[in-house]
Amino acid sequence: MLYPLKFLPLYKNKVWGGNKIQTMGFDYSPLPNCGEMWVLSAVPGSESIVADGFLQENTLNEILEIYMGDLVGERNYERFGDEFPLLLKIIDANDRLSIQVHPDDQLARQRGMENGKTEMWYVMQADTDAQIIDGFQLPTTAESYQQHLQNGTLQDILHVENPVAGDVFFIPGGRVHAIGKGLLLAEIQQSSDCTYRIYDYNRTGDDGRPRQLHTREALSAIDFGAVHDGKSHYTYQVNTTTQLVQCPYFTTNLIAFDKPIRKDFSGLESFVAYLCVDGLMAIKSMDTIVPFHAGECVLIPAIADTVELFCEGMAKVLEIYIDPNHLPDDGQTHKYDRDWIAEFVDDSRML
Secondary structure, three states: OOOOOOEEEEEEEEEEOOHHHHOOOOOOOOOOEEEEEEOOOOOOOEEEEEOOOOOOOOOOOHHHHHOOOOHOOHHHHHHHHHOOOEEEEEEEOOOOOEEEOOOOHHHHHHHHOOOOOOOOEEEEEEEEOOEEEEEEOOOOOHHHHHHHHHHHOOOHHEEOOOOOOOEEEEEEOOEEEEEEOEEEEEEEEEEOOOEEEEEOOOOOEEEEEEOOOOHHHHHHHOOOEOOOOEEEEOOOOOOOEEEEEEOOOEEEEEEEOOOOEEEOOOOOOOEEEEEEEEEEEEEEEEOOEEEEEOOOEEOOOOOOOOOEEEEHHHEEEEEEOHHHOOOOOOOOOOOHHHOOHHHHHOEEOOO
16 A cells, blocks of 8 residues: 655765755765755666655655556556656755756657656745856847857856745756756756756866766757746745646645645645655655655655645645646657667766
């Protein structure tokens, strides 16, 4: 019998990573920093492992193979098969991340990958001078972009935001973007680790060499349109559910609450992931109670009809699922062909 699943975090050391995740109660020693903490992942080689219960030590992929639609929802399983469709992270940027772009679904499949990478960010903490790059200031052309890239003036044509805690940014595949120094945020994305790095401030990696760029691969992935306001604006009320983002790849809601809340998912036909972004809380579903805190995630199987949320003081949690009524209308009904094109896969899966 399935139950609410809590997973062990996966820690990723990055050249730009910081130590804010440690202050949230996580121990990633012996790593010198933790730039990314993957809280829910089925990416091969970085698969989330169940923390407790009779499924303890099983990976998310193994559980999906056994429970199929009971875990993710019948229509979601029909579409994605044994590929869990989302990747959830906490990112701590102690330095600027590279300026980069992700492919959309169409381009990713042309290059032998199963899907593109559309994502969103929920800002948990932001230093006063923190910045986010999302898109271009004005519509541009591939020729103009390449000229700025060659001249070292790419940043002059990019759109820059000054985020504060609680801000939400939706980053569709194709949008040039970068997370700036001094940001702690939650990232919800399609299950893909494909990133095309465009510019990295001439930074070197752990081996002392300049980090690899993906100039050619990125060019055909970029949306050259302008972005004037990249924030997803919303207003929330305590003890209610507020939608932050709804797209074909995921729906994300915010629940800020200081008293118990009961949710009915009997008609949803999807798993629901709860990612705590502030405070202490517990979740009850399928006769099981699971406590968790900021930075931790609990996965509720699709066969669960109800969920009850409890908190100590005020808490904030992201509620994430895939609505099968809002899937992309692209004719795909199952997981994609796994015939990889090595030229694009081998050198592009890095951040």
